[in-house]
Amino acid sequence: MELKTALQRGSKLLEEAGVSPARLTAEVLLCHALGKDKPYLYAHSDEELSQPAWIHYGRYLHERMEGKPTQYITSRQEFYGRDFFVSSAVLIPRPETEHLVETALRLVPKAECAIDIGCGSGAIGISYHLESGAPTHLCDLSAEALDVARYNATKLTAPVTLHCADFGSALRARSVDLILCNPPYVPLGDGAVLQREVREHEPALALYGGESGVEPYRQVVGQALWALRPHGWILFELGYQGLDAVREMLSWPAWENLEVVDDLAGWPRVIAARKTP
Numbered sequence: 001m002e003l004k005t006a007l008q009r010g011s012k013l014l015e016e017a018g019v020s021p022a023r024l025t026a027e028v029l030l031c032h033a034l035g036k037d038k039p040y041l042y043a044h045s046d047e048e049l050s051q052p053a054w055i056h057y058g059r060y061l062h063e064r065m066e067g068k069p070t071q072y073i074t075s076r077q078e079f080y081g082r083d084f085f086v087s088s089a090v091l092i093p094r095p096e097t098e099h100l101v102e103t104a105l106r107l108v109p110k111a112e113c114a115i116d117i118g119c120g121s122g123a124i125g126i127s128y129h130l131e132s133g134a135p136t137h138l139c140d141l142s143a144e145a146l147d148v149a150r151y152n153a154t155k156l157t158a159p160v161t162l163h164c165a166d167f168g169s170a171l172r173a174r175s176v177d178l179i180l181c182n183p184p185y186v187p188l189g190d191g192a193v194l195q196r197e198v199r200e201h202e203p204a205l206a207l208y209g210g211e212s213g214v215e216p217y218r219q220v221v222g223q224a225l226w227a228l229r230p231h232g233w234i235l236f237e238l239g240y241q242g243l244d245a246v247r248e249m250l251s252w253p254a255w256e257n258l259e260v261v262d263d264l265a266g267w268p269r270v271i272a273a274r275k276t277p
């Protein structure tokens with residue numbers, strides 16, 4: 001079978017299974033099966049698909065139709081212009097999370113010491129470190145997630161420091177001037193509103209933030225007052241209903257310069273505040 005036919009058939013199967021965007025997904029999976037990039041696919045569309053590549057492609061299509069996210073099939077996701085390795089031990093970094101890195105770089109172009117709490121794949125902390133050159137710590141409760149972050153740090157030549165710690169202890173005995181955190185923020189009872197791909201494949205530890213969805217914020221803010229140096233900044237990614245509660249946690253007189261940044265869809269996505277001296 002020629003590559004162009006394989007692409008057409010794959011797109012059709014995905015479309016029938018309700019996967020969107022079908023064509024783009026088929027392209028990514030076929031490229032992954034071939035070990036080639038998209039320009040190759042189109043420049044060699046008359047080439048015959050080898051039997052091993054056909055077997056791999058078939059398996060990938062099947063996995064995707066069963067709901068497995070494309071990124072867990074290809075083991076990669078681009079974030080802030082770099083290629084991150086991902087496995088089912090970590091949340092797939094979202095494009096909206098780039099606003100957190102962008103805001104951090106604007107408010108604190110080069111921290112003396114930064115920390116990414118709940119680092120998952122390391123996308124936030126590694127990107128901030130590589131863009132700013134600031135000494136950066138990454139921590140997560142999941143040892144498997146830390147393995148992924150460590151792999152990405154090595155692959156991207158980012159000499160960050162990794163720790164296994166939970167939200168309540170990550171900042172203990174630490175002095176930092178920038179805290180970055182994208183905590184799990186889905187309320188426990190809201191699993192049903194998540195897409196099937198997310199609910200069934202992404203780690204529960206990365207998704208659910210207790211009964212209210214804001215408990216992890218409270219834990220980090222409680223620690224932050226002790227760990228942040230005067231004028232230090234704290235930045236969180238926001239969930240779909242956390243704004244009011246988190247704004248309340250970051251109110252004056254302990255905090256100043258509160259700022260909320262919307263994402264491209266107009267949703268409040270990042271909240272930032274500076275510790276009063």
Ligand SMILES: C[S@@+](CC[C@H](N)C(=O)[O-])C[C@H]1O[C@@H](n2cnc3c(N)ncnc32)[C@H](O)[C@@H]1O
Pocket residue numbers: 090091092093094097117118119120121122123124139140141142145165166167168182183184185205206207
């Ligand atoms: C929403 S994910 C964010 C991952 C990554 N920072 C990103 O933006 O793609 C939340 C992360 O927090 C970690 N986590 C969950 N509960 C935690 C806790 N109690 N202490 C520390 N980390 C925790 C999860 O393992 C997960 O990696």
